Every structure is written in structure tokens, then in C-alpha cells.
Amino acid sequence: MAVELTFLFCLVILSVRANSISDKDLKGKNVIVTGAARGIGYAIADNFLANGVNLIIILDKNVTNGVRAAETLKCKYGRGKTIFIPCDVTKDLQLWDGIIKKHGPIHVLVNNAGILDEDQPREMILTNSVAPIEWSLKFREYARNDKGGPGGTIINTASRSGYRITPFMVSYVSSKHASLAFSKSLGHPYNFKRTGIRIVALCPELTYTAMTAKQTVWDDQLEDYKKVVKDAVWQKPDVVGKAAVHIFKNAESGTAWRIAGGHLSVAPVYLYMTDEEIEKAIKQN
Template sequence: MASDPTDKVIVVTGGARGLGYEISDQFLQKGAKTLIILDILEDVGVNAVKTLNKKHGEGKAVFIKCDVIKDLEKVSEEIFQKYQVDVLVNNAGILNEASFRQTIEVNCIAVVEWGMKFWEYMRTDKGGRGGTIYNIASIYGYQYSPWAVYYKTSKYAVVGYTRSLGHPYNYDKSGVRVIAICPGFTDTAILTGNSWDWQKEDFEKVMQNDVIMQTPETIGKAAVDIFTFAETGTVWVKENNEPIRLAPLCET
């Protein structure tokens, strides 16, 4: 089930910075036709697209301001009218242990709703030409520990969604591959707001003593590498600067 990024039109939610930006950059390096960045941060998104177009060629990257919770219908309609999309990268996410509802809305509900919108659009049995739904999950989508309870809950859902919608039964009917990557600890803005106040001191000790931090560039490259060979329904791990591996069903 190999897939070549060359000449693909790719949509990346939350693509203005961090992992989303690096994934976008890597797809363009691998020959993507058009990279559509969606993000709520307008100034950051406009600057990201300027940088990518300067690097890869004018018009290769496009920015659309988007709140993934509110703007699905409006933005997807705009995209489908202008482009033949091959890949959706569900990357937008937050880590906000102060709000369970917001965490679930962004990390889970939006991922499923955007995924299903593009899955229906791509389905070969409904006139589409197939494609890939690529979900950015987390090692916290299969590990368990006392930390980041809300975040873990949302990412467990993303892993389950990927494995279920991406089951070969659904792929055989639809022609749409569904895969995910679970990055380990990565040096991005999402690491703020990562614990409840009464956990903060102990969690900071874990971060200082037990965590091997990765760069966003490392994850971006790994994500695009995985895209080229991952079978539908599979979930992959990139953590501790180690080689890519399949995610286990559960891990302590």
C-alpha cells in the first residue's frame, strides 16, 4: 500500500507552526503539488506560507484561516471547489488540562469530523479517487501514567478512530487509507499547560529526568517517511530519537 507524495494535494490542519509546519515542509520537499495549511493563527499562517513558497516555489503552499471546531463546512467547501485533495493531515491539537471540553473538541471531535468529511469526499465507491487520512496522535494515545489525563483521553480516541476507520474492511470499500503517527515528547508549544497544579512539581521532575526530547524536524521527516509505506489502520511511533516502530495495543 505504498504511497508517493509526488503531485499530491495535501491539507494540514494546525499547519502554521510546530509539527504541522514541519510535516508541510517535508511533504513539499518530497514533491507535493500543493500544500494547504489551515490554522487559527492568521499572522503565523501567512508567514509560514511565505517561507514555504520562498523555499519550494511560488504557489506551492496556501493558507486558509480556520478554526477546526467551527469552520469545517465553510472551509472544506472552499477547498473542494478549488482542489482535488489527496491527503488530509489531522494535526491541529491542544494540551489544556484546565479544560476537558476544549481538549475533546479540538483533539477528538474535530479530528473525527474532519476525517469523516474528507473520507466521504475521497471514497472511490462514491465517485472519489481515494486518498489518505493521516492522524497525528501521541505516545499518550497508548501509554498510561498519572499525567495529562484529558489529553490522553483525547489521543486514545484518535488511535481507536484510526484503527477502526482504517480497518482493511473499510479500505476495501472506500479506497481511503487511514493511518496515524504517535510522536514522543517533542519541543513544541503544546508542552505548556501539561499538568494539574497539584501534579506540577512531580511532572516537572519527570520532564527533567526521564524524557528524551525530539525536534519538530525529526517528527516531520518521520511522518512523511511513514506516509510512503504505512498500511491502512496502522499506528506508528517515533519517540526518544529512536527508529520508527509500530505502536503496541497498550503500554505502561
């Protein structure tokens, strides 16, 4: 069941250290959020606007949902606060220059667009891995301090699958491992000190979205998977949106953050689901 967001603070972990940027205030920022027509992306856009961003640019390939999301946010925060641009992040990177020319400067990029469909492994890799890499590198070249840019922040939605090894959703897990590794590598303090580009990763655990409402595993695994996740605590997208605000204001470059059942903590480096754990869950349920 969904629970309200409660943060697990660790003052040492969340303290501002040498690789932290000085400007962690969302007020006045122009922000791109991919895949923000619904779900977690929409929740991030909503909560960013509630914390004073100047402009949210929604990029999504679902035009109907994108228009609806933008109109809802405009009614809530003001007509000039949200723009929707139809975009397939796997194909439309060339839109970047036009966005900058018309709506720049861009201070924050949230790579949230993603799919979960084990029958389309290539499309998942392109959407969940390749696209965030390409858009991040494009933003990095535009915003890096050492080339005259304003600096900025990239937030990549990597999912709990970015640090877990399980026998379920194997292609999706692989795509999110790539996204998380990229975020930590590009966001490494070595890179941050040279560019002023902070990169952090969100790793939401089980969250109610249209994506997770569909069957996510192979037919022959379905019954076992239902038993394995039967007692898991789920959360609503809005708690992830609130966590994204907190992470923006506090997180250091190269870090990854777990949002599990509404609780925020540093993401594990690696979790392996053993066969014994799976068998135990199946027998109990």
C-alpha cells in the same frame, strides 16, 4: 536532547501487503495540513513539500503564524506551493466544499491541529477528538473509491498519549486515546478495501513545540511530573516531519506509528505507567 531521525526497520511490518494502496508517492499530491502554522504540523508540511507535493493547504486559527508559515514555505519551495486559510477546525468544517471547489482535488488530509490545556477539557476533546473525526469523515465521503472518488490518505496526529495510561494530563490523554482508536477503526482493512481510503496515525513521543513548552499538568502534580520526565529523550518537530514522509510511503491502513527520540517503530497497543514506576522515578530524581 534532540537526536537525528534513525529508523528502526522491520521488513515484515513495513512490507506492502494486501491492504496497502498502490500510490504512495507524494509527488503531485494536494495536501491539507491542519494546525500547520508551527511545530509538528509545519514540519510535516515542510517535509512533504521537500518530497514533491504539488500543494500544501495550511489550515490554522492563528492567522499571524499561519501567514508567516505560508510565506516561509513559499520562499523555500515556490509561490504556488503553499496556501494559508484561516480555520478553526472545531467550527469551520463548512470550508471543505469551498476548498475542494477552488483547490481540489485533495489527495491527503493531515489532521494535526491540537491543544494541551488541562483547564479546558471540553475544548481539548473538541479539537483533539471531535474535529479529526469530522474532517476525516468529510474527506472519506469525498474521496472514497466506491462512490467515484480518487481514494487517498488520512494521517492523524495522535501522540504517545494515545496509547499510554498515566495519572498526568488526564483529559489530554483521553482525547488522544479517542483519536487513535478512531484512526485504527476507520482505517481497518475492512473499511479500506471498500473505500480506498488509507488512515494511519502518528504517535510522537516528547517533542519540542510551543505546546509542550507550557505547563502541561496540574499544579499539584508539577514537581513529580518533572522528575518522571527528567531523563526522557526529546526530539525536534522536523524528525516527526521526516517520519510522516516515511510512514506515508510505507504504512498500511489502520496502523499507528511511534516516533520516540527520533526512532520510528510500530506504536504499542497499550502502555500503563504503574504507581511503582512513578515512585521510582521520583526517588531517583
